Amino acid sequence: MRESDIPEIRRLPLFDGMSDASFEQLTRGAYVQTFPPQVELLHEGDSSDFLHILSEGSVELFARWNRRETTMAIEHPLAVFILAATIRDAPYLMSARTLEKARIILLPSTDVRAVFATEHAFARAVVTELAQSYRQVVKSSKDLRLRSSIERLANYLLRQRAAGSGDCAITLAMEKRRLASILGMTAENLSRAFKSLQAYGVQVDGATVTIGDPTDLIRLAKPTPLIDDPDR
Amino acid sequence: MRESDIPEIRRLPLFDGMSDASFEQLTRGAYVQTFPPQVELLHEGDSSDFLHILSEGSVELFARWNRRETTMAIEHPLAVFILAATIRDAPYLMSARTLEKARIILLPSTDVRAVFATEHAFARAVVTELAQSYRQVVKSSKDLRLRSSIERLANYLLRQRAAGSGDCAITLAMEKRRLASILGMTAENLSRAFKSLQAYGVQVDGATVTIGDPTDLIRLAKPTPLIDDPDR
DNA sequence: CGTGGCCTTGAATGTATTCAACGGGGGTGG
DNA sequence: CCACCCCCGTTGAATACATTCAAGGCCACG
Numbered sequence: 001m002r003e004s005d006i007p008e009i010r011r012l013p014l015f016d017g018m019s020d021a022s023f024e025q026l027t028r029g030a031y032v033q034t035f036p037p038q039v040e041l042l043h044e045g046d047s048s049d050f051l052h053i054l055s056e057g058s059v060e061l062f063a064r065w066n067r068r069e070t071t072m073a074i075e076h077p078l079a080v081f082i083l084a085a086t087i088r089d090a091p092y093l094m095s096a097r098t099l100e101k102a103r104i105i106l107l108p109s110t111d112v113r114a115v116f117a118t119e120h121a122f123a124r125a126v127v128t129e130l131a132q133s134y135r136q137v138v139k140s141s142k143d144l145r146l147r148s149s150i151e152r153l154a155n156y157l158l159r160q161r162a163a164g165s166g167d168c169a170i171t172l173a174m175e176k177r178r179l180a181s182i183l184g185m186t187a188e189n190l191s192r193a194f195k196s197l198q199a200y201g202v203q204v205d206g207a208t209v210t211i212g213d214p215t216d217l218i219r220l221a222k223p224t225p226l227i228d229d230p231d232r
Numbered sequence: 233m234r235e236s237d238i239p240e241i242r243r244l245p246l247f248d249g250m251s252d253a254s255f256e257q258l259t260r261g262a263y264v265q266t267f268p269p270q271v272e273l274l275h276e277g278d279s280s281d282f283l284h285i286l287s288e289g290s291v292e293l294f295a296r297w298n299r300r301e302t303t304m305a306i307e308h309p310l311a312v313f314i315l316a317a318t319i320r321d322a323p324y325l326m327s328a329r330t331l332e333k334a335r336i337i338l339l340p341s342t343d344v345r346a347v348f349a350t351e352h353a354f355a356r357a358v359v360t361e362l363a364q365s366y367r368q369v370v371k372s373s374k375d376l377r378l379r380s381s382i383e384r385l386a387n388y389l390l391r392q393r394a395a396g397s398g399d400c401a402i403t404l405a406m407e408k409r410r411l412a413s414i415l416g417m418t419a420e421n422l423s424r425a426f427k428s429l430q431a432y433g434v435q436v437d438g439a440t441v442t443i444g445d446p447t448d449l450i451r452l453a454k455p456t457p458l459i460d461d462p463d464r
Numbered sequence: 465c466g467t468g469g470c471c472t473t474g475a476a477t478g479t480a481t482t483c484a485a486c487g488g489g490g491g492t493g494g
Numbered sequence: 495c496c497a498c499c500c501c502c503g504t505t506g507a508a509t510a511c512a513t514t515c516a517a518g519g520c521c522a523c524g
Contacts, residue, residue: 044458065378066454072373084363084370090464091457093370116356123355124348130362131316137369138316138325141304144376145416146297148511176471184377189512191472206471206521222298225323226276232322380479408503421480423504438503465524472519481510487503494497 005032009053009105014080014129017121026115029108034101041096041104048085048092050106053078057102060178061094071181073140074099074174083129086112099174139227146227149185153193154221156183157202157209159228168211237264241285241337246312246361249353258347261340266333273328273336280317280324282338285310289334292410293326303413305372306331306406315361318344331406371459378459381417385425386453388415389434391460393443400443 006027009015015023032055035041041052044063052059059075072094075081085092086109115122143152156179160170172179180190194204200220201212211217225232238259241247247255264287267273273284276295284291291307304326307313317324318341347354375384388411392402404411412422426436432452433444443449457464 063374063378063458065374065456065459068378070374070377072370072377084366087359087363088367088464090367093367093374093458116359120352120355123352123359126359127319127348127355127362130359130366131319134316134362134366134369135320135322135325137366137373138304141369141373141376142295142297142302142325144373145302145304146295146300150511186513187471188473188514192512195472224297226295226325227297232320382479418481419503420482420505424480427504467524468522470519470521473517475516476514478513479511482508484506484508486505489502490500492497492499494495 002032005055005105008055009078012053012078012080014125015122016125018115018119018125019121022115022119022122026107026111029111030106032103032105034103035098037098037100037102039098041098042082042092044092044095046092048082048090048109050109051083051086051112052081052096053105053107054081055103055105057098057100059102059104060097060099062097062181063094069181070184071178073136074178074182080129083126083133087116087126087130089113099178135232136230139229142227144184149183149189150193150196151221152183152185153190154197154200154217155223155228157197157211158214158217158221158223159230160209161211161214163230168214170209170211172207172209234264237287237337240287241310244285244310244312246357247354248357250347250351250357251353254347254351254354258339258343261343262338264335264337266335267330269330269332269334271330273330274314274324276324276327278324280314280322280341282341283315283318283344284313284328285337285339286313287335287337289330289332291334291336292329292331294329294413295326301413302416303410305368306410306414312361315358315365319348319358319362321345331410367464368462371461374459376416381415381421382425382428383453384415384417385422386429386432386449387455387460389429389441389443390446390449390453390455391462392441393446395462400446402441402443404439404441 010023041059054075054077056077059081060071061073061075061081062069062071081096082092089109116126147155157170161168164170176190177187180187183190194202200216202217203210203212242255273291286307286309288309291313292303293305293307293313294301294303313328314324321341348358379387389402393400396402408422409419412419415422426434432448434449435442435444
């Protein structure tokens with residue numbers, strides 16, 4: 001790992017308040033690697049040798065079973081992923097692949113666990129990170145269990161609008177087929193779901209989605225912070 | 233909180249290695265309460281005032297949205313629940329109700345956070361607990377996304393068999409309607425799913441389910457530790 | 465100008481929910 | 495002790511929701 005890479009991650013909440021000695025211990029065996037798109041970084045079932053920190057690009061976390069595949073999450077910088085597996089020294093539950101060209105910092109899991117055992121600040125930071133991740137998965141699970149695919153799409157659009165500071169013209173950041181997988185449906189079904197949303201003022205043109213009247217869409221989507229709020 | 237209640241929870245992994253002073257700080261404002269069945273202990277959206285530890289009985293964690301309801305998990309002693317909300321000082325994402333008469337230890341969230349901030353051993357224990365919970369939800373999410381309702385039921389039965397040390401006669405620990413909700417389906421659909429499993433040697437008599445030939449069921453269920461293993 | 469990937473559309477099928485009705489078991493009150 | 499009722503589970507039929515398979519259009523790229 002080069003000197004120049006260090007300040008970048010030193011500021012991460014995960015390393016906040018950590019002693020320089022511990023941080024050095026963490027980064028000594030670390031390295032930074034750049035991957036082209038569509039590279040499978042790790043496979044579910046493998047043992048967790050490295051904690052991954054996404055520095056640039058984007059990464060898809062997905063899972064397979066019986067010839068089916070589903071997208072569990074998409075990660076953007078600066079994100080830490082597979083933290084739980086690293087901490088528990090357990091096999092990955094999800095696979096990961098790069099979507100775009102991605103720059104990734106890899107910290108040896110043994111070092112992470114060692115520092116975690118000695119540094120209180122790090123343990124606290126890990127808790128905060130894990131608690132956040134946990135709540136995110138619970139929200140996603142509620143989304144899946146309680147909503148139909150059209151409702152999930154409607155709420156997704158509203159979340160994207162909120163993320164883009166309220167602009168009613170949304171640019172989808174990924175292929176539709178991948179969005180479909182995130183939302184727990186097939187590409188064909190997503191296409192039809194978009195069509196159903198026309199009745200609520202949603203217009204689709206390629207990767208650009210326009211929400212005609214948010215109130216209309218909100219009446220259908222019934223968003224709630226307990227599912228749709230990314231923080232909290 | 234009575235003196236006699238203390239040893240019971242002192243042995244929890246969550247408090248392992250914690251100083252007596254910190255433990256005393258945690259339990260000073262704590263209290264123990266016994267609830268009858270079907271009591272709603274907390275409601276999603278409420279702020280998390282207490283960390284809950286289930287000492288006896290069982291508790292259902294569930295969520296509602298738009299007049300729909302789903303069971304997220306069932307907790308048994310000795311389980312800690314709503315830990316993530318307590319740590320983040322965020323609103324509950326799930327509601328909880330007692331299923332049977334339940335004995336519950338309540339630790340004020342502010343105390344939990346205070347001790348968490350000062351005690352390294354506690355922070356570590358919380359991490360372990362959270363990482364475990366996180367992985368459990370991820371597994372549940374994979375189960376939902378990747379499997380049909382019949383496959384989910386088949387795997388549930390196999391998990392119950394494993395939990396009961398391999399006995400092919402399983403006694404369902406709850407009403408079928410609740411099991412249906414856990415498995416993410418309606419009561420009617422569960423009934424039909426059981427019927428479909430007759431073709432794989434599954435016999436149902438009230439709350440007793442018998443697996444005729446496990447190999448048959450396994451061929452359908454295709455269980456994997458990455459979804460069905462409760463540990464790891 | 466062809467080719468391949470992504471998206472869309474249609475039709476058929478499969479999966480799951482809804483609504484309504486029925487039967488049995490456990491509890492209550494007469 | 496029995497009649498009654500309520501809740502749970504089951505069943506059927508109709509509907510809604512979602513996937514599969516096949517085909518065609520469009521765009522980007524070589």
